[in-house]
Amino acid sequence: MKIYNTLTRRKDEFVPLEPGKVKMYVCGPTVYNLIHIGNARPMIVFDTVRRYFEYKGYEVNYVSNFTDVDDKIIKKAIEEGVDADTVSKRYIAECKKDMAAMNVKPATTHPLATEEICGMLEMIETLIEKGYAYRAEDGTVYYRVKKFKDYGKLSHKNLDDLQSGFREIKVTGEEGKEDPADFVLWKPKKEGEPYWESPWCQGRPGWHIECSVMSKKYLGDQIDIHAGGEDLIFPHHENEIAQSEAANGKPFANYWMHNAFLNIDNKKMSKSLGNFFTVREIGEKYDLQVLRFFMLSAHYRSPLNFSAELMEASKNGLERIRNCVSRLDDFLKTAKAGEMTGEEKDSLKEAKGLVEKFEAAMDDDFNTADAISAIFELVKLANSTAGESTAAYVTEIRDIIVKLCDVLGIITETKEEMLDADIEEMIARRQQARKDKNFALADQIRGELLEKGIILEDTREGVKWKRA
Ligand code: AMP
Ligand code: ZN
Numbered sequence: 293m294k295i296y297n298t299l300t301r302r303k304d305e306f307v308p309l310e311p312g313k314v315k316m317y318v319c320g321p322t323v324y325n326l327i328h329i330g331n332a333r334p335m336i337v338f339d340t341v342r343r344y345f346e347y348k349g350y351e352v353n354y355v356s357n358f359t360d361v362d363d364k365i366i367k368k369a370i371e372e373g374v375d376a377d378t379v380s381k382r383y384i385a386e387c388k389k390d391m392a393a394m395n396v397k398p399a400t401t402h403p404l405a406t407e408e409i410c411g412m413l414e415m416i417e418t419l420i421e422k423g424y425a426y427r428a429e430d431g432t433v434y435y436r437v438k439k440f441k442d443y444g445k446l447s448h449k450n451l452d453d454l455q456s457g458f459r460e461i462k463v464t465g466e467e468g469k470e471d472p473a474d475f476v477l478w479k480p481k482k483e484g485e486p487y488w489e490s491p492w493c494q495g496r497p498g499w500h501i502e503c504s505v506m507s508k509k510y511l512g513d514q515i516d517i518h519a520g521g522e523d524l525i526f527p528h529h530e531n532e533i534a535q536s537e538a539a540n541g542k543p544f545a546n547y548w549m550h551n552a553f554l555n556i557d558n559k560k561m562s563k564s565l566g567n568f569f570t571v572r573e574i575g576e577k578y579d580l581q582v583l584r585f586f587m588l589s590a591h592y593r594s595p596l597n598f599s600a601e602l603m604e605a606s607k608n609g610l611e612r613i614r615n616c617v618s619r620l621d622d623f624l625k626t627a628k629a630g631e632m633t634g635e636e637k638d639s640l641k642e643a644k645g646l647v648e649k650f651e652a653a654m655d656d657d658f659n660t661a662d663a664i665s666a667i668f669e670l671v672k673l674a675n676s677t678a679g680e681s682t683a684a685y686v687t688e689i690r691d692i693i694v695k696l697c698d699v700l701g702i703i704t705e706t707k708e709e710m711l712d713a714d715i716e717e718m719i720a721r722r723q724q725a726r727k728d729k730n731f732a733l734a735d736q737i738r739g740e741l742l743e744k745g746i747i748l749e750d751t752r753e754g755v756k757w758k759r760a
Contacts, residue, residue, distance in 0.1 A: 293348070295517070296593060296657045298525060298548040299446055303657050306547065308516055314345045314352045315511040317545070319503055319520035319528065320402070322359040323383035324368045326570040327390055329583065329598060330521075330554045330561050336584050337551045337592040337658075338519050339396040340700055344654050347699045355510045356399040357503060358384050360406050361496055366485055376486050377406070385717070390571040392713035393580045395701045403506040405497070409488045411505040412497045415539050416477045416490075424538040425477055428468025431493025433478040438471055440534045446548060447526035475531055477501050500531040507544075508536065518545035522552055551592045558597050569598070578603060581703055585610045588660040588700055609668070613697060616671040617704040620678055620690040627683035636685040639677045643692055646670045650696050660700060667696055710744050719748070719755050 294303040308314055318338045321331050338356075345352050360380035369376040384404075391398070416433055419425035424440060427433050437443050437451070444451050455473050476498035481487035487494045507515055513536070518529065529548065536544040553560070556567040574583055586606035590596045632640070646666050653662035674689045697704045718737055725733040738748055745760040 293655045294657055295547050295549060297546075298529075298550050299545075301448070304547065306516075308350070309514055309546070312350055314342075314350045314517065315515040316342065316352065316354055316517040316519065317503065317507045317511060317515055318354070318356040318399075318518075319524055320356040320358050321387060322362045322364060323380045323387060324362065324364040325383060326572050327387050328561065329569050329571055329574055332390070332394060332571050332583065333554045333587055333592075333596070334519065334521050334551050335391060335396045336394060336587045336701070338549070340588060340660060341517075341519070341549070341658055342397065343699050343701055344658065347695075352400070353511060354397075354399045355401045355403065355506065357403050357405065357506050358387070359499065359502065360384065360404045361486060362499065370484065380404075380406075386572075388713060389717060390575075390580075392711045392717070393575055394571065394584050395581065395703060395711070397701075398713055401510045403510060405502040405506075406486075408502060408505055408509065409497065411509055412478075412501050413490055415501060415505050415508070415535065416492075418539045419477065419535065422538060424534075426470065427492045430468055431478075431480045431495060432466075432468055432476060433492050434469055434474040435477055435531065435534060436470065437473040437475065437534065440538055442537065443473075443534055444530065446530050446533055449526065449530075475500065475527065477535075500528055501535060503528075504532050504535040504539070504544075507532075508540065513540040513542045513544075515545045517547045517549060519549040520551075522550040525550055549592075552595045554587075554596050554598055556598045561598075578607065579610075582607045582610055584701055585664075588702075589664060591657075591659055591661055593657075609664070610702070613667060613671055613693065613702070614704055616674055617690060617693060620674060620686050620693075623678055623681065623686050624683060624690070627681060627686050630682055630684075632682050632684050636677070636681055639673060640685065640688055643670055643673055643689055646673070647692060647696065650699075654699070663696070663700065667693065667700075670696070710746060715741065715746055715757060719757065722748075723755065 293306040295306050296302070297304045316338070318334060321327055342352050342354050358380070361376065365376050365379050369379045372379065388398070416425060419435065420427070420433070423436070425433055425435050444454065451473070455471065478490060478492055478495055478497055480493045480495045485496065487496055507518070518532070520529065533544050555561060556569070559565060559567055561568050571580065571583070574580065582603060586603055587596065589602075589606055589609070646669050649669070650663045650666035653659040653666060670689070670693050674693065678686050678689060694704050718741055722734045722737040725731070725737065741748060741757070747758050747760055749756045749758070
């Protein structure tokens with residue numbers, strides 16, 4: 293299996309740190325708003341990477357954080373007259389709903405920055421002890437970039453160039469820096485902002501430290517894959533490497549994967565240009581499986597342009613697959629019993645060849661575009677061969693298509709089953725309604741679930757559910 297590694301700038305053969313296991317960390321969103329379809333790209337892409345590893349038999353420990361303390365969250369909280377926690381909790385819940393709707397599996401762990409402050413204090417302390425960080429007079433702690441000899445190895449930037457670039461930019465409030473390239477690990481609180489106690493000042497962490505700390509806590513000092521959008525290469529991931537490798541004394545991640553950007557009408561997505569869609573908005577127009585299919589129709593390292601035409605094309609493509617599966621289901625009802633015919637065996641051999649084609653595409657740096665082509669060829673084969681066939685043949689070819697689609701997170705059933713995460717979320721809302729003594733709402737939610745075939749049971753251990 294080959295993965296394009298930003299660190300080495302080539303496709304490297306994947307060798308896990310521990311046989312049969314993959315430890316991967318994906319930088320998650322800052323939660324101050326509903327996620328937009330640009331944020332959805334890394335979610336879908338790296339969820340697919342995870343699913344493919346699982347298909348290959350690896351056990352994947354997948355960690356993805358929520359950045360829940362940040363200037364934008366604080367600004368939004370002030371605007372709304374609530375505290376920052378209320379804003380971040382709300383958008384984490386909304387983000388999880390969007391993820392479920394896009395069939396993105398929940399991470400093994402979704403740590404929150406605000407719950408990991410202790411670990412951040414420890415790592416900053418270690419960096420100070422080792423001479424990689426220093427406290428300025430105002431209490432800010434900076435990372436001493438010059439001390440870390442490998443700085444720039446991920447973004448392939450030269451420290452001298454970086455320093456002369458930085459020197460021209462004078463930032464007020466950062467007078468305590470020894471060097472313009474140094475970056476913040478901890479900063480003093482400002483009026484009205486959330487803050488934590490620390491040995492240096494009451495304050496809050498800089499952005500980069502959280503990922504180094506969460507990755508260490510949930511995956512260990514060394515991990516296999518670290519991933520995110522390409523805008524994170526510099527400075528975020530470069531700084532994470534500087535922090536983690538200086539603190540732990542070991543190489544941090546072996547493979548660095550970055551997805552290219554999603555544009556709209558060939559322009560960068562931006563709120564000011566008005567060419568900006570949330571996942572929620574797209575979900576009102578399309579089944580979000582169409583969005584997922586669209587995202588995977590291009591290689592993750594190619595820029596992708598979002599347009600109504602391409603979404604229509606994805607919708608048609610997805611329908612072609614779904615129609616095929618539903619026809620196969622129909623055929624099964626009348627299919628013949630008994631052994632496969634010689635012709636069917638030949639077709640199945642051809643189908644297995646297409647599975648190999650799918651795997652070869654995915655093994656080549658997760659080329660989902662070619663993997664989808666292999667699925668379309670399978671669909672064509674099934675459509676032309678599965679008429680009056682044996683049940684054995686129809687079942688096999690159907691299972692192959694469904695399984696490969698599942699690797700891409702594509703649900704082939706037209707009648708969508710409710711996802712576990714959605715059910716849990718509705719149960720949590722019902723519990724809250726009961727706590728609030730809003731029994732009408734609680735009953736309404738129970739009714740909605742029942743309509744979707746989910747039966748609730750209130751037991752002494754809590755609420756249990758089952759599918760009807
Ligand atoms: P943020 O909330 O800005 O930290 O972004 C969360 C994730 O979404 C990061 O991995 C970003 O690189 C990624 N991201 C943001 N905008 C886009 C975009 N237009 N296309 C692809 N990825 C994006
Ligand atoms: Zn990060």
